[in-house]
Amino acid sequence: MQNLVKLELKRVSLKSHFISLLAANVVITLLSAFTSSLLSADGGVAVTGLPPAQLDTLTLATMLVRAMLIVWEAVLISAFIVEEYRSKTINLLFTYPVQRGKLIAVKIILICGIMLLFHGLSGIFQYACLSFISQYFPFVTTSPANLMTQAITALSAVLLGLLPLYIGMIKKSTIATIVSSFALAAIVSNSQGSSAGLMSIPIAAIVFGMIGAGFSAITVRKMVSSDLSN
């Protein structure tokens, strides 16, 4: 199993992903702080004339990070799985003395592991940066984080993020995989359903996570048992 993970990482380099993750987090921190500055009412009407912000800056940043990582997961799914089918290198993989189920399972576990790490790193980054900025700019606000809730939400988001695999594998399309993740992120990570998006409600997050896990299980089963006839 460990050897298979190493081989996957040899094929798909994560170095650029880590650099991009850092850049994306910086952008989200600045965007969240900027949004908070526009919507801060300071006891009256916000400078934009919009209703005062219901969210503290950290919650807003967390919601944006979650949406970003759902799309990011689709990019990883494309790189590790869908692209193998599109370029037919999966035919080659299936000629190796490794069971199909194991090959696919390693890819899924690796994607989930990387995404959990990204959720963790992003959470720490946002908390640290916004806490620091809030000392100088009062409109940047943070609220104490419940670690258990954060962990459940992150795990559920990672499982839900596997849903684009199901859609992408219908036509073996990386575009379908990534576009579907945008739709998914828009649905579960906007502040219409609740103040910080549906994924911020633990029960809803768990249900969404189970849906993602269920669809990915169906997809994996298909990948393991179906013929590669063309």
Add this chain to the structure above:
Amino acid sequence: MTYAVETSHLSKSIDGSVILNDVTLRVKQGEIYGFLGANGAGKTSLMKTLYHIMAPDAGTITLLGERVEKGNHSVFSRIGSIIESPVFYQHLSARENLELHCGYMGAGYERIGEMLAMLGLSETDNKAVGKFSLGMKQRLALARAFLTKPELLILDEPINGLDPQGVMEVRELLRQINREHHTSIFISSHILDELSKIADTIGIIDHGSMLAEISMTEIAEKGMNLETYYLSLLGGGGSHAKPC
């Protein structure tokens, strides 16, 4: 007797269309077996079925004495192959692609340089494979197939895309591997001339069914060459697509 490849009454249909129909063939250990058929006759489908890339509807497959079934793939470590077309990770170099292959096959990297040199790819081993010509990819696919010194080579149209010089070199290389390592070679082609120059035994498939399995010596004893024998089987060619 243990055969390198043995299929028994192998059948496969896709969406109601019969791809393989009761195919029984035997490749003896140490021989070069030419698998001949027109385009679409079922050559690639049979090769995919050997690896369970397409699972058979009926029949059995035995490779190097081990029955190939769903979930039992250990024998694949003793086989080298090119199935359908040479596929690679395009963004990786030739060397990196071969290292990945070794990793999955559980082999060391020590023969990579030697194989790249043997196939005339030494100068290109750090270039991304996506920039290779079809002929170079075909050579690299051969290097990958031979890399782990397999006991059996399953090669699906391995000379496609090669120039005449390349075809001759590959032919000589296959002979050498067969002679020096007693590697069994199961090679498909639609090129009659090429198979007649290299194969000990010929299997002929048409529309998913085996028409004949015969040694080149037996064909010669009939006073025929491979082309005239093939045409006699098809009744002069008639409605069938003819190999080159």
